[in-house]
Amino acid sequence: MGYSQAQKDKTHKRIIAIASKRFREKGLAGLGIAELMKEAGLTVGGFYKHFDSRDELVVEALRDAFGTWQRQKEAAESSAQPLSFEKLIDDYVSDVHRKNPGTGCAFSALAAEIARSDKRTRTLTSEQVRNDLELLVGLLPGRDKRAARSRAILTFSALVGAMSLARAVSDEALSHEILKTVANLLKNPT
DSSP states (O other): OOOOHHHHHHHHHHHHHHHHHHHHHHOSSSOOHHHHHHHTTOOGGGGGGTOSOHHHHHHHHHHHHSOHHHHHHHHHHHTTOOOOHHHHHHHHTSHHHHHOGGGSOHHHHHHHHHTTSOHHHHHHHHHHHHHHHHHHHHHSOSSOHHHHHHHHHHHHHHHHHHHHHHHHOSOHHHHHHHHHHHHHHHHSOO
C-alpha cells in the first residue's frame, strides 16, 4: 500500500526540516544523504522519491532556514511589540544563537559553502540577502534611504562575520567579546 499525497508531503517537510538544521550544524558537505535519511527513519532509495538531486535538497533546506528575521518581525508585530533594530542585533549576538547554529542564521553557518554552491542556491541566497537588507533598512531611522542601505549592508555583514568568528574561536571570553563589541558598535555608531 502506497503513501497518500498528504503523507508524502509530511515526510518531505520532515526531511527538509532535518536537513535545514543539520546543514547549519555540520555544513553542506558535512551531511550525507544516507545519514539524513536514516535520521528521518527512511531508506536512501526513498530520497529520490522526494528530490531529483542533492542540490535540490540544499535549495529547499536553505529556503526553510532563511527568513529568520522576517519571522521574528512578524511574531513581534503579532504581539504588538514591533521589532527594533537594537532587539534584532541583541537576539542575533545572543549566546543562545551562538551555541545553536542548527536553529540559527544560515548565513553565519554556511556563507562560505553557499559561495561555492550551484547557481540556483546562490540565486536563492541573493534573494534572501536582498530581503534581509530591506528589512534592516525598514528598522533604521531617517529618510536617507541610501545611507540606510549602506548601514544595513554593514550591519548584516558585521553580524554574520561576528557570529562566524565567535563560533570559530575556542576562547569563550574572546567569543563573547567579539559579539558584544560588534553589537555595541552597530547600535551606537559614532
